[in-house]
Amino acid sequence: MKYLPIAASFACILAAAPAALAQAAPAYNPPKTSWGAPDLQGIFSSASLTSMSRPAGATGLIISDEEAAKLFNKNIYTRVAKEEAALSPAELLKDANPDRAYNRFWMDPGADLGKIDGKYRSSWIVEPANGQIPYIDSPTTVRSSIASSEDEYADLPSEGPESRSVAERCIWLGSSAGPVLSNIMYNNNHQIVQTPDHVMILGEMVHDVRIISLKGVRNPSNIAKWGGDSIGHYEGNTLVVETINVEPRQNSLISPKGKVTERFTRVADGQILYEYTVEDPTKYTQAWKGQMPLNASPGLYEYACHEGNYSMFNLLSGARAYEREGRKNGARKAIFAGVAEAE
Numbered sequence: 001m002k003y004l005p006i007a008a009s010f011a012c013i014l015a016a017a018p019a020a021l022a023q024a025a026p027a028y029n030p031p032k033t034s035w036g037a038p039d040l041q042g043i044f045s046s047a048s049l050t051s052m053s054r055p056a057g058a059t060g061l062i063i064s065d066e067e068a069a070k071l072f073n074k075n076i077y078t079r080v081a082k083e084e085a086a087l088s089p090a091e092l093l094k095d096a097n098p099d100r101a102y103n104r105f106w107m108d109p110g111a112d113l114g115k116i117d118g119k120y121r122s123s124w125i126v127e128p129a130n131g132q133i134p135y136i137d138s139p140t141t142v143r144s145s146i147a148s149s150e151d152e153y154a155d156l157p158s159e160g161p162e163s164r165s166v167a168e169r170c171i172w173l174g175s176s177a178g179p180v181l182s183n184i185m186y187n188n189n190h191q192i193v194q195t196p197d198h199v200m201i202l203g204e205m206v207h208d209v210r211i212i213s214l215k216g217v218r219n220p221s222n223i224a225k226w227g228g229d230s231i232g233h234y235e236g237n238t239l240v241v242e243t244i245n246v247e248p249r250q251n252s253l254i255s256p257k258g259k260v261t262e263r264f265t266r267v268a269d270g271q272i273l274y275e276y277t278v279e280d281p282t283k284y285t286q287a288w289k290g291q292m293p294l295n296a297s298p299g300l301y302e303y304a305c306h307e308g309n310y311s312m313f314n315l316l317s318g319a320r321a322y323e324r325e326g327r328k329n330g331a332r333k334a335i336f337a338g339v340a341e342a343e
Helices: 004-023 065-074 076-085 089-094 098-102 139-144 311-324
Strands: 042-045 119-121 125-127 152-154 189-194 198-203 209-213 229-235 238-244 259-268 271-279 288-296 331-333
Parallel strands (some): 209 229
Antiparallel strands (some): 042 189, 042 288, 198 209, 229 238, 259 271, 271 288
């Protein structure tokens, strides 16, 4: 008789189990294209105050709401917004600060830190565990070799347009269409279009375009491409893209010997989980990985990079003025819209 309560309890557990299982959320079943591939098409935004690398002070990859609030308040975009909100338009102009050429009004980086599975992320990098890109030669070391201190940046030569960066010349930005996709101060939208043989990723910034072949055939190895030579295939509901041979002038995250593997998985009607692995023994001490959500966006903005753009003319004119005064383009402090980045 003493075993009856135990048996009765066990029977109750078994009776309750089907109800508990029935309450579990069903696995998401993404839509399919007319030819049976997982449908990833649409316009998605990577806008977020979470950065690729983990900021100083973050305790780990997944952070609490309280820690996310602290990182939010320390974020450079948040600090710029607070500073400029206290200034009138006349005061913004009066200080004649050239770093305010990109004042906060024109920035659209996102309103909060990013989340994956409903939890805040301090960085998109998940490996290494410290959330940092594992450079063989750190950018700080390279930068300080051409600038007078680690908190200064050396300007590029200004002999002509060709000596400036490809982004300034409206040729390619890189983080817009990748590889790797990232998030920046504005124009964070990406459009994905699929056909049975190809996938296109259009980046809003500088209207960069990548064409990914699903046929498994690469271009000749001696022809480097903007955005790299990308081939893709489907693994279940995931598009897997392997990219090599990126045009060297793109200032990519990989050298001609490197490879980026990206995975695009629609995890909800309005979200794609974007994952990537960067492998390049010439640049990094190890392979490194990241994850980032791409959230549904209402549309793309036109990016008219050249039309009405006086920046290149003004930049080169400024360099000529420096020459007439016997000055040189040198290092400048790490200032962003009036606020010191390193603070």
